Amino acid sequence: MRVRLLYFASLRDQAQRESECVEVQAGSLQQLYEAAQERHGFALPRARLRVARNGAFAHWQEMAAEGDEVAFIPPVSGG
Amino acid sequence: MRVRLLYFASLRDQAQRESECVEVQAGSLQQLYEAAQERHGFALPRARLRVARNGAFAHWQEMAAEGDEVAFIPPVSGG
């Protein structure tokens, strides 16, 4: 199935892109991050991130669905 | 001796003046208030007031001196 991944801040710098569409096997959001981390060499461990699906915070254990937009949220630093 | 008394807020309304010069015998600032209270019928008991002499907060037990400007400070309500 096809999902769109969004990268922000240091993840975007490391991935050298702000988003990508990937073809993946059925799997959890956690597995999506692990694959992306391997592909792009992300320095941030998953435990320090949050994940969002289709514009709302989600749980890493949720299964990705066809057409999902999944964002990996590094530790925030607004303010 | 001669001192100048300043009245603010409800004290001024009750005294119908914002200041007055009075001739008094030697006495404390407390005695000055008690005399003014009798003269003008001030509703506020002295215990709810502060007193200032020559532009600085003072103690009621201090003795008034010739030429002093003494202000009776009702409970404040700024802000």
Added chain:
Amino acid sequence: MTADSFRISAQPIDVAALRAILDDPRAGGMACFEGRVRDHNDGRAVNGLRYEAYVELANSEGARILDEARGKFDILAASAVHRIGDLAIGEVAVWVGVTAAHRDAAFAACRFIIDEVKARVPIWKHERYAQGDANWLHPQAGDVA
């Protein structure tokens, strides 16, 4: 007016100008508080009000409060202005602004200053009520401000 000052003002308070005075490249945050004239107090409809001050003592006591705030909190600068005269509903009666490198100190100092100004500075509020009467406010200890 300089960044570190207290002032009694008979003119409307120009908040934009006050903020600009506190600009500081070291400041990570500014906490501010504006007290405004409410349309009610203690359950009664208010049409407007007047503040008067013992200006000389108010300015010196206000300056002392700002000094105390600088001693107690790690702040860069603090300013406060209190209006006197006739005010309409919604007008700014008092403005306090504090800059600091970090927000903890800015918030704590801002709160300290407004609390002390209300408790100690010789300023009095005269409220005119919708029913036609008027009243000087001389709060008792423990009254909700």
Added chain:
Amino acid sequence: MTADSFRISAQPIDVAALRAILDDPRAGGMACFEGRVRDHNDGRAVNGLRYEAYVELANSEGARILDEARGKFDILAASAVHRIGDLAIGEVAVWVGVTAAHRDAAFAACRFIIDEVKARVPIWKHERYAQGDANWLHPQAGDVA
């Protein structure tokens, strides 16, 4: 922008306009906080910075924080705006304003909102240092903000 809203803004923050939106005759006080770009962070000289946001989620999470503030504190209205894009030293990065009948609630809600915005809203700061390098800030739990 309405009084009760959170917004991510690519334009400079117009504090005077934000204050005006919060005008309310019932309001006795407005507490506000401005976060500004400092010339230093963590001991290093900063030349400027850039904020980026996941705008869609930032707006919804910011709105949720304002809802929580209205539920927890007795306030009239709350607004917050966070800037994104390139900012110079001294520019306003974030503004929070809260009106309430009484100052306790205004201060507490203002503090709650800025703390939660910093902790939860997906916005990231990229600092450019005087020495020429640059860095995304991804604070660890417990870092001083």
